[in-house]
Amino acid sequence: MGLCNQSDGQSGCNRICFVGATRALGVCNDWGWACVGGHEPDRGFCRCIGSGFRILALGPRAALVDGAKDANNRSRADVFATGGNMSVDPKTLAVYNEKAADYAATLDHGGKAGAHLVRFIAAIPAGGRVLDLGCGPGGSAHLMMQAGLDVNAVDASPEMVRFAQSKGVAARIATFDDLDAAGVYDGVWANFSLLHAPREKLSMHFGAIAQALRVGGHLHVGMKTGKGNRRDRLERLYTFVEEVELTNLLRDAGFDVVTTRTGSDIGLAGTNDPWVIMLARKN
Numbered sequence: 636m637g638l639c640n641q642s643d644g645q646s647g648c649n650r651i652c653f654v655g656a657t658r659a660l661g662v663c664n665d666w667g668w669a670c671v672g673g674h675e676p677d678r679g680f681c682r683c684i685g686s687g688f689r690i691l692a693l694g695p696r697a698a699l700v701d702g703a704k705d706a707n708n709r710s711r712a713d714v715f716a717t718g719g720n721m722s723v724d725p726k727t728l729a730v731y732n733e734k735a736a737d738y739a740a741t742l743d744h745g746g747k748a749g750a751h752l753v754r755f756i757a758a759i760p761a762g763g764r765v766l767d768l769g770c771g772p773g774g775s776a777h778l779m780m781q782a783g784l785d786v787n788a789v790d791a792s793p794e795m796v797r798f799a800q801s802k803g804v805a806a807r808i809a810t811f812d813d814l815d816a817a818g819v820y821d822g823v824w825a826n827f828s829l830l831h832a833p834r835e836k837l838s839m840h841f842g843a844i845a846q847a848l849r850v851g852g853h854l855h856v857g858m859k860t861g862k863g864n865r866r867d868r869l870e871r872l873y874t875f876v877e878e879v880e881l882t883n884l885l886r887d888a889g890f891d892v893v894t895t896r897t898g899s900d901i902g903l904a905g906t907n908d909p910w911v912i913m914l915a916r917k918n
Contacts, residue, residue, distance in 0.1 A: 722811045722832040722840070723791050724872040731771075734869070735794035738903050739772035748778045751855065751912055754894070755824060756782045758853040758914065763821030766847065768814070769828020770806055773799025779824070780804065787820075789813070790828075811840050816847040823848060827857040827910070834864060834874045841888035848917045854890060856881070857912040860897070867904040878911050890915035 731738065748756065752775055759765060763784055767776040770788035772795055779786045780803070789809035790796050799806035811832055823844050832840055844854055861875030876884075882892055892915045899909045 722836050724831065726866070727831050727871045728791055730869050730871050731792040732794040734903065735772060735792065735798055738795075739774070739798055741903050742772065742774050746778075748775075748782075751826070751857075751896070752778060752824075754914060755822065755853065755855045756784065758893075758916075759784060759822040764819060765822040765824060766814075766816075766820045767806075768811065768823055768825040768844070769831075770799050770804065771795050771828075773802045773804040773806055775824060775826060776804045776806065777802045784822075811836070811843075814840070814843045814847055818847070818849050820848050820852055822853045823855070825854065825856045826912075827859070829856060830858045830873050830875070831871065832874060834876075837874065837876075837884055838887065841884050841890075845888045845890065845917055850917055852917045853893070854885070854915045854917070855912070856885070856915070857910060860909045860911050867906065869904050871904070876911070881911060881913060885913065885915045889918055891918050 756779060761783060765779055765784045765786050767773075767779070767786055767788040770776045770790045771792075773788060776786045776788040776799060786804065788799055788804050788806040790799065790806060791808065791810045793808055796806045796808050811829065825844070829837065829840060848854065858876050858881055859873055860877060862877065864872065864874050866872050878895065878897070882895070885892055892913050894914045896912045897910065898912075899907050901907050
C-alpha cells in the first residue's frame with residue numbers, strides 16, 4: 636500500500652494518513668480524490684471502483700464517503716482512508732461528529748469517576764496499560780490517566796478524538812476492526828461502544844480484545860439490552876443483546892465474567908434505555 640498525492644499527478648506525502656490494516660488498499664489525498672483496485676497511483680484519477688473502501692474526510696464538516704459509490708468529493712481536507720468490511724455505520728458516525736459537544740455534556744460527572752470506572756481501575760495493576768476502545772470525548776481515558784494508568788485511546792469519530800485530545804488524551808482515529816495487538820494490555824475499557832458494531836462481528840471483536848489482553852487482563856463492556864438491531868431517533872444504529880448472549884460471547888472468547896450489573900439511563904437521544912455492564916477476566 637502506498638501514499639500518494641494525485642492533485643498534480645506526482646507522488647508525494649501531503650497530509651495523508653491511512654487508518655486501518657493493510658487491507659485498506661487504495662490511494663487518497665487532501666483533494667479527496669481516490670482510486671482502488673488495479674489503477675496506477677500516479678495518474679489523476681478522480682473516480683473510484685471497487686467495494687468496501689471508505690474515505691473519512693476531516694475538515695470543517697467531517698464526512699464519510701463510500702468510495703465504491705461516490706469518490707468525486709473535491710473538497711480540500713485531510714483524508715483518512717479505511718478499507719475492508721468495516722464495523723462503522725456512516726449515519727452513526729455522522730451523528731457523533733455533529734453532536735460531539737452534546738455527547739460530552741451528557742457524560743460530564745464533574746470530573747469524578749463513576750462506580751464502574753472505579754471498579755475497572757481497581758482491577759488493573761498500578762501503571763498498567765489500558766485500551767479505551769471507543770473513547771468518545773475522552774472523559775474516562777483522562778480519569779484513567781489521572782489514576783496513573785498508561786492509556787491508549789481510539790475512536791472512529793474525528794470530532795470525538797479532537798475532544799479527547801483537548802483533554803490531554805493521546806487519542807487517535809481507529810475502528811474496532813483495526814485492533815490487532817497481541818498481549819499488550821492489562822485492561823480494555825469498551826464502555827457502550829461495541830453496541831454500534833454489527834451483531835455478526837461481535838464474536839470477532841471480543842476475540843480480538845482477548846488477543847490484545849495479557850492473561851489475567853480485564854475487560855469492561857457495556858451494552859444496551861434487548862433484541863435485534865434498530866436506529867434511535869438520532870439515526871444511530873444499535874445492536875442490542877440479552878444478558879445471557881453477552882455472557883456467552885465473552886466466555887467463547889476466553890473470558891470469565893467477574894461481575895454483572897444492570898440498569899437504565901437517559902442518553903443523548905432522550906430515551907431511558909436498559910443496559911448491562913460486565914467486568915470480565917481473560918483466562
